[in-house]
Every structure is written in structure tokens, then in C-alpha cells.
Amino acid sequence: MTTTTQLDPTTVPSFDVADPAFSITSDEVHAARERSWYATTNYGIAVLRYDEVSRLLKHPKLRQGSVQWPAHNGVTEGPFAEWWASWILNKEGEEHHRLRRLMNPAFSPKLIGGLVPRFQALAAELVDAFERPDHCEFMREFAEPYAARVIAIMLGLPEDEWPIIAREATNIGLAMGVTIQSELPTIEGALERLYAYADALIDDRRANPGDDFVSTLVQATRDSDTLSDQELRDGLVLLIFGGYDTTRNQLGLAMQTFMAHPDQWRLLAERPELGGRAVEEVMRVNPTVRWVTREALEDFTFEGLDIAAGTTVHLFSESAGTDPRVFGEAGFDLTAERKPHFGFGGGAHHCLGHFVARSDMSEALPLLARRLRDPRPAGESTWLPDSGNTGPMTLPIAFTPGA
Secondary structure (H helix, E strand, O other): OOOOOOOOOOHHHHEOOOOOOOOOOOHHHHHHHHHOOEEEEEEEEOOHHHHHHHHHOOOOOOEEHHHHHHHHHOOOOOOHHHHHHHHHOOHHHHHHHHHHHHHHHHHOOHHHHOOOHHHHHHHHHHHHOOOOOOOEEEEHHHHHHHHHHHHHHHOOOHOOOOOHHHHHHHHHHHHHOOOOOOOOHHHHHHHHHHHHHHHHHHHHHOOOOOOHHHHHOOOOOOOOOOOHHHHHHHHHHHHHHHHHHHHHHHHHHHHHHHHHOOOHHHHHOOHHHHHHHHHHHHHHHOOOOOOOEEEOOOOEEEEEEEEOOOOOOEEHHHHOOHHHHHHHOOOOOOOOOOOOOOOOOOHHHHOOOOOHHHHHHHHHHHHHHHHEEEEEEOOEEEEOOOOOOOOEEOOOOEEEEEE
């Protein structure tokens, strides 16, 4: 355990994280990490080092902090604010444990594992359908349809409706950026349309129960307790949004990372059993979830820093995951043994759907490594702001076709 003392406030780094041009993975942030374990921001404080992030994720005087994100950006009422507050991620104590107990069976490895052959076939189908044999716009031709169709497969929706899932989930994803207030009409329109999807799914599985993900949620019972209709529809919309947005972004970030490390891409093609390791290593150095948010429940002191009740604490996952105090200068290596990353959060609020994300990406990446040899940029790419949740919007690449 590292022991540090409170720094002179005049030497503590400061970031304007509300600036769309701010980059959470910048040299500025990495340099700040060498000066201080934390920085001040216009939201609260940012924690930059692995050890401090690890301990604060589980600190008893911190609660999940993302519940305040809309309010931080001037959104305090309306359908979106109500849906955001409903998230299991934003519940605490017994209410959080109750929802987790009821929802966990639907995310069981057995249930999701049965879908793995379908994920493999889907990845191959999409590569076969590329418009050109040696070029693709990776997000449009692979990441977006793969992520959306995985959701459709899980929920039992028609796969040809994946563009609707992709469009509406992307629109809700605008809420993760610092432009949330100006995007609110688009966000709430998408929310209304996804609620209609969820309502139809719930009605159908109640009338025609099966051995599938949605049926398991609808029938979830624990000690005579069940999920209410509102909890079901809120949870299904969260799954559609979170499952699509995270997988799409993380696949794009994985391709960006592997293009910078071609030796590891070749290794993955030769050793597809490293697919799981590839997911973990990418999420360590290039996670789509750039920060995990906590809020102080009461005044407390941590490593010499007085933290007042109500303070927002952003735990910078990439900065922690590349902290040289823990990971040295080893860079990116699929064969290295690593401490856990924070791409799925941690503590009581560890991502409920982590097994789904790990399963679908660990099947996709080795197949891509075999089929898209020597990938390289093939034009201008466009990106979401490098804060909150991020990823490429477009990512044109060239490659050598593989068998």
C-alpha cells in the first residue's frame, strides 16, 4: 500500500473535464499522475493512480456517483432524469442488492455461454459481407452491427432490426458526454422508442415464456419478490443501451490499440485462446469507460486529503490501468499477468453485464485477427470526446485478407 501525504494545494494539478477538447488519456494527465495521486476538476476531484483508485472503489464512505451526472449538467427532471435515477448502478444498499439478486440469473455464464456459437457465426458473417475485400469502415461494417445484433440475439428481437437498436442506443449514449443538455431532445426521443421495445418484449414473454434471457428476467423471483413492470422496462432499456454502446466502443478501441501493436495482433491470430486476455488487456490500456464515478457520503480524510460530503470523485480508469508504479513500462502484452483493470468498475457496483461483454468480444477479436491481417488506418477517423464513455464514430482501416 502506498503512503502519501496531502500536497500543497497550489501544486495539485487541475483539469477542466467539462471542456469537450479535454483528453483523459493525454500526456497532460499522465504527467499529472507523476506529480500527484489526484487532481482537482470542475466537478470535484480526479484520482489518477492504481492503488488509490482500487481502494476508493470499495471505500465505505463513497457511494456510486454517476447518479449526479445529469444534475451536474443541468438536467434535473423529465423522462431521462427519471430513467437515469432508476439504474441498478445508481441504487445503493438493500435496494441495489435486491435488484442485483433478481437480475443476476439472467446474466449467468450458462445462459450467455449457450450463445457463444452464434456470436462466432455472426462475426464471420459480418467479415464475409464487407463491401471491399481489403478495406472497411470498421465501426459501420463490423462494430455497430455486431454489438446491436448481439443484443437482438440476447433479447430475441429480429436481427434485421439492428439498425434501430444501434441508432437509438447511440442517441442515448449522447448522455454520457459533456454535451448532454444540448442533446436532451434527441436522448429523450430515443428513450421513448426503446421503452416501446421493452414493453413489447415484456408482454410477449409473459404470454410466451421460454428458456431465454428476457423470460428469465420476467420470471425472476427471490423470496416471493419480483421485478415490477417499471423495473423490467428500465432494466431492459439499460441493457439495450449499455450492451450496445459499450461493446461497439470497446471493439473500436481494441482495433485502435492493436493497430499500434501489430505483433500482438499477429499473436492473437496464431493463438485464439488468448481472446479473453485480449479483452482484459485492451480494457486496461484503452477502456471505453474512461472514469468511474463516486460521491462522498460524509466528510472523511484519505491519504491526507480532506474530502467533504457531496464531493464527486472521478476514478480515472485508463490512468490507473497504465500506472507505471503497478504495470511498469511493459506496454501492451497479451501474455503478461496483470492486476485487474477497472473497465467494468469495481466493488458493489461492478458491471452486472460484464460476462456478456467479455464473451462477445473474446469471440470477435480472435476471428478478426485471423481475417484482417496487418490492419492499418486508411483515412480520417472521427471520435467521441475523450471523457466519460468514448470510442470512434468512424474508423476506416485497410488490411490484408486472411483465411
